[in-house]
Amino acid sequence: MKAEIITIGDEILIGQVIDTNSAWIGQQLNPLGWDVTRITTISDTASAITKSLDNGINNSDLIIMTGGLGPTKDDITKKTLCTYFGVDLIFDETAFKNVERIFNHLKREVTQVNRDQALIPANAKALQNNFGTAPGLWFEANNCIIICLPGVPYEMKDILSNFVFPQLKKRSSDIVSHRTLVVSGIPESLISEQIESIELSLPAELKIAYLPNYGVVRLRISGKGKDAAKIEAELNKTVSSIENILGKHVIANSDKRIEEVVGDLLSIRKESVSVAESCTGGFVAHLITSTPGSSAYFPGSVVTYSYENKTEVLGVDAELLWNKGAVSQEVVEKMAKAVRLKNNTDYGVAISGIAGPSGGTEDKPVGTVWMAVTNGTKTQSKVYHLKGDRRQNIERSGNLALELLRQIILA
Amino acid sequence: MKAEIITIGDEILIGQVIDTNSAWIGQQLNPLGWDVTRITTISDTASAITKSLDNGINNSDLIIMTGGLGPTKDDITKKTLCTYFGVDLIFDETAFKNVERIFNHLKREVTQVNRDQALIPANAKALQNNFGTAPGLWFEANNCIIICLPGVPYEMKDILSNFVFPQLKKRSSDIVSHRTLVVSGIPESLISEQIESIELSLPAELKIAYLPNYGVVRLRISGKGKDAAKIEAELNKTVSSIENILGKHVIANSDKRIEEVVGDLLSIRKESVSVAESCTGGFVAHLITSTPGSSAYFPGSVVTYSYENKTEVLGVDAELLWNKGAVSQEVVEKMAKAVRLKNNTDYGVAISGIAGPSGGTEDKPVGTVWMAVTNGTKTQSKVYHLKGDRRQNIERSGNLALELLRQIILA
16 A cells, blocks of 8 residues: 655745654554655645646555645645545535634634635545644545645644544555664674675565664664564564674664663663753753653753853862863863762763854864763763764764763663 | 755655755755755655656756665665666776775775775766765756765765755856744734735735744745846835734744744843753753854753752752642742852743653643743743643743743843
């Protein structure tokens, strides 16, 4: 069962907004046995919508189209669909009740613009939108299901989860299953050489993909077919073979981010961590607290952005700061030790660097980042020379600091 | 001049990775006068690549294709391009020198897998990859430029910036210009009604789009044509008319995020802010410090995740915490005041809530978030009942707290 996602919106084409909707839809469809074969983002013009619909209906069993259903004038999807199917807009009583419900809740009057939200193409079935006034639309034509949804993420997700996915599950036949191994400390090309024999003898149902990011490579092993038991057995066998070869470089055998891997380790050991951040400005704390349940091992942290703050909050010697600079081994080690004691945690992590774009010197160019991790008895520090922009340097530093923490926990 | 972006990668189709490359490319191409009319993500199979190339070459003047140029077996773009153009792979001496340079730097031996990176289709020109071993490729066929790039973001960006964009700028003729107004405190449908007359009499060169997110609506006014002066004049006139109608609801007249708007206000007033975060766990500090130059108005912050930490670091009365709960007006107000004094800043911001998925009670369900902002003499607090998942609740809370800060600064 082949699916396509069509996203309508100039804001994505000009790069003002990143298309996260399609990623979410892809994640959900895949385990239901629907294979997303193409994601297309197009302009909100009638011709672009018509062309992509034509193309999709001939190639796929399902099209999920998002965007272009809002109340404002740049939203033309509904009219284009009417023209495409040769039908009129009709007033849908249930969709209008939903518009009224939402406006009553907001204690606002229903305007004409809002009333028009209840107009739907005559050949469509309206799908209830719990969080907005634009209903989702379900069409069937040429053996293809076409779902049109508003682009607002929580409205789109709610409509799909409640009214679309349960139906799609019933109509699919293939089993799809994925495993992910997170591999650290070994580059993509070396992994490829080491597991070459496995790849060459891979069962027809399986596929291996390499997803490198932030010095970590995710190996995704996918299986697809009719026989669930066979696919699971093949996946298990392949995953074990790879784990045997790559050994301790496999830091997780599910699709976990480094903050989840570290969180799991701390939870199991009933240990805790606190963080003192300078250049990462709260990003490491944000990564750690993104994981539900992190309060069990993370009591808190500090961002000490200024020199004064490093001295007053963490007791870093002012003279040391001026002699060695805030971005130095001595200062991050002191910060790590101080934040650990201050928060009474098992581990202390500290980062200080120059994220850019300015602030670099000849000695310490933009991208120079010192980080330290201490467990009280042993303190380890590392320096990196990163080459990204501000955002990338912050993100990369945060990930690298958590990887250093992981190593110290396991040392 | 029409451009298309084709992204190759199953990891995007199954939603394991979000396609941020295309957004970046779209952002860069647009001001160069190239109109991105379609972004397509496809599977890394020969048939999908061939079909999308065919489609693109017939519809566009430029195709930028990313992904599928790595050294590993799942990367088949190069072979498919050879078949498509009916040419062989040839050894490129300059591309190989680059592979050697990178491996010398890493003090590693060049393996056969890496050596193959220097093989390129006979009709392509290799583009130097400063950060990786896979060269970019430049083809021209059927009046269409086809650029193939590795999917690793910093490699892709570096190749495009150095070798592709300067050439593309020379070949374009249209002028494209955008303005963005960031509008707060008024819903999309009401904006639409208020500026209806402007939209109805919009010059043919202009277009208005609504981009709602986190309670803020971005109005993007785009102009396109041959006459730069005319477009700028029309944009200026339209922007002023909208600003006049929407008044103080326009919080920025360029595409700024709320943390940038707040940062600008603080910089101009030479004021400063510090933050005490509970449920947002460092995210607000991260937002603030994402802006270059934020050290001028942000000395630091604390994440007080545990009860003990709120008491020890911020002096929140333990009895108050147990009586009212950490998620309460009294506690956030106390936190805001304490962090302001502790960091000696003009403003103090505090947030405490239940991000979810667990931790909710009947009184305070998941999504309940209290936030407070103080300027020392006046303290204002607000409660929200958010409906998202953990990540959304954290992001939304952070944005709302900065909006509250903006209002207090301007009060």
